[in-house]
Amino acid sequence: MLKVNFHPAGRHFLQIPGPSPVPDRILRAISYPTIDHRGPEFGALGLKVLAGIKKIFKTEQPVVIYPASGTGAWEAALTNTLSPGDTVLMFETGHFATLWKKMAESLGIRPEFLGLPGIEGWRRGVQADMIEARLRADAGHAIKAVCVVHNETSTGVTSDIAAVRKAIDAAGHPALLLVDTISGLASADYRHDEWGVDVTVSGSQKGLMLPPGISFNAVSPKAIEASRSARLPRSFWGWDEIIEMNRTGYWPYTPNTNLLYGLSEALDMILEEGLDNVFARHQRLAEACRRAVNAWGLEIQCADPAVYSPVLTGVMMPEGIDADVVRRNIYDRFNMSLGAGLGKVKGRMFRIGHLGDCNDLTLMATIAGCEMGLKISGVPVAASGTVAAMDYLAAHATPLSLKAAA
Numbered sequence: 262m263l264k265v266n267f268h269p270a271g272r273h274f275l276q277i278p279g280p281s282p283v284p285d286r287i288l289r290a291i292s293y294p295t296i297d298h299r300g301p302e303f304g305a306l307g308l309k310v311l312a313g314i315k316k317i318f319k320t321e322q323p324v325v326i327y328p329a330s331g332t333g334a335w336e337a338a339l340t341n342t343l344s345p346g347d348t349v350l351m352f353e354t355g356h357f358a359t360l361w362k363k364m365a366e367s368l369g370i371r372p373e374f375l376g377l378p379g380i381e382g383w384r385r386g387v388q389a390d391m392i393e394a395r396l397r398a399d400a401g402h403a404i405k406a407v408c409v410v411h412n413e414t415s416t417g418v419t420s421d422i423a424a425v426r427k428a429i430d431a432a433g434h435p436a437l438l439l440v441d442t443i444s445g446l447a448s449a450d451y452r453h454d455e456w457g458v459d460v461t462v463s464g465s466q467k468g469l470m471l472p473p474g475i476s477f478n479a480v481s482p483k484a485i486e487a488s489r490s491a492r493l494p495r496s497f498w499g500w501d502e503i504i505e506m507n508r509t510g511y512w513p514y515t516p517n518t519n520l521l522y523g524l525s526e527a528l529d530m531i532l533e534e535g536l537d538n539v540f541a542r543h544q545r546l547a548e549a550c551r552r553a554v555n556a557w558g559l560e561i562q563c564a565d566p567a568v569y570s571p572v573l574t575g576v577m578m579p580e581g582i583d584a585d586v587v588r589r590n591i592y593d594r595f596n597m598s599l600g601a602g603l604g605k606v607k608g609r610m611f612r613i614g615h616l617g618d619c620n621d622l623t624l625m626a627t628i629a630g631c632e633m634g635l636k637i638s639g640v641p642v643a644a645s646g647t648v649a650a651m652d653y654l655a656a657h658a659t660p661l662s663l664k665a666a667a
């Protein structure tokens with residue numbers, strides 16, 4: 262047990278796949294004085310964040326912002342569009358897909374859970390052909406929605422949402438498409454309108470670089486139409502009243518004022534860097550991280566290179582090694598937090614987060630910390646992952662002066 266007043270030197274390395282480290286610029290914005298949420302100043306802030314967040318989702322449609330964690334926005338997506346007893350098709354990509362399915366059950370929805378055998382789905386993500394086959398067999402259109410996780414945070418697999426849309430269209434099925442990109446938004450390419458998503462669920466504490474506490478539903482006209490006849494009980498989560506009041510930049514209840522200051526700052530930062538540059542930075546860091554894991558001679562949880570996550574990398578441990586012991590050693594000796602294996606892969610792997618406010622040297626320190634921790638924990642490593650990642654980053658480094666001029 263650490264003494265309460267013990268403060269290790271330097272910053273803690275928060276390398277879990279969210280919450281991600283909050284940049285000082287955002288922390289400062291969050292510390293502005295709380296204002297009257299019905300006053301004139303607030304409306305301008307509301308309108309700014311409501312317009313800015315649409316650019317991140319790549320949508321022209323409303324984005325509802327809740328003062329809640331991602332789980333709340335999951336519930337909002339289901340209760341606004343579905344009725345008791347409705348059947349939905351969900352795909353087992355990992356722990357978070359499983360939790361969303363459990364939520365659907367507890368709300369009185371009937372989820373059908375498609376998946377690959379064993380933990381294969383936890384290594385390969387959504388299989389659009391299986392969704393298409395199931396929808397083709399549903400001639401009576403009993404299935405009301407298809408629900409998938411875009412970036413499965415428990416495994417490091419980013420599924421192809423455009424392919425899921427194509428599968429639904431190819432089957433000629435009217436089901437809604439509900440997508441969780443809680444850990445993908447603002448880190449991995451995401452296109453709500455172009456991919457024909459009806460409800461996109463996201464949260465603040467990952468690519469948006471904010472603390473936990475706000476979450477989102479981006480909604481399509483078809484989803485809004487569905488909400489008019491959906492009968493699951495909802496009050497706080499109801500879109501209609503919120504969207505109506507959002508027209509003038511206000512909410513029907515007290516919104517999360519200081520986190521909205523933070524969101525405003527985060528939007529400025531992301532749009533100044535450029536969304537495409539943000540995605541490219543994540544891809545580059547993820548590639549460097551995978552090179553490190555390959556050099557160590559360890560297996561990456563994601564088994565299909567086409568769906569490697571740019572947000573996090575899952576590192577599988579050799580037989581007989583408890584990944585949680587490795588993580589504990591790294592925390593204890595190097596003041597760094599890594600993500601635990603969750604659900605079916607508990608103790609079998611750990612997760613390295615490289616999302617949000619992360620740069621080359623953040624990643625290098627993270628990989629060095631992992632490599633030292635692996636050695637201390639008696640995990641045999643074939644070669645230096647630190648050197649492999651360094652070599653890759655040095656060979657693909659863009660001068661800041663060129664980035665700033667772009």
Ligand SMILES: Cc1ncc(COP(=O)(O)O)c(C=O)c1O
Pocket residue numbers: 279330331332333357410412413414415441442443444464473
């Ligand atoms: C993919 C995914 N879905 C849902 C959640 C749940 O969100 P929250 O913990 O913010 O309620 C998380 C949290 O990490 C997540 O990564």
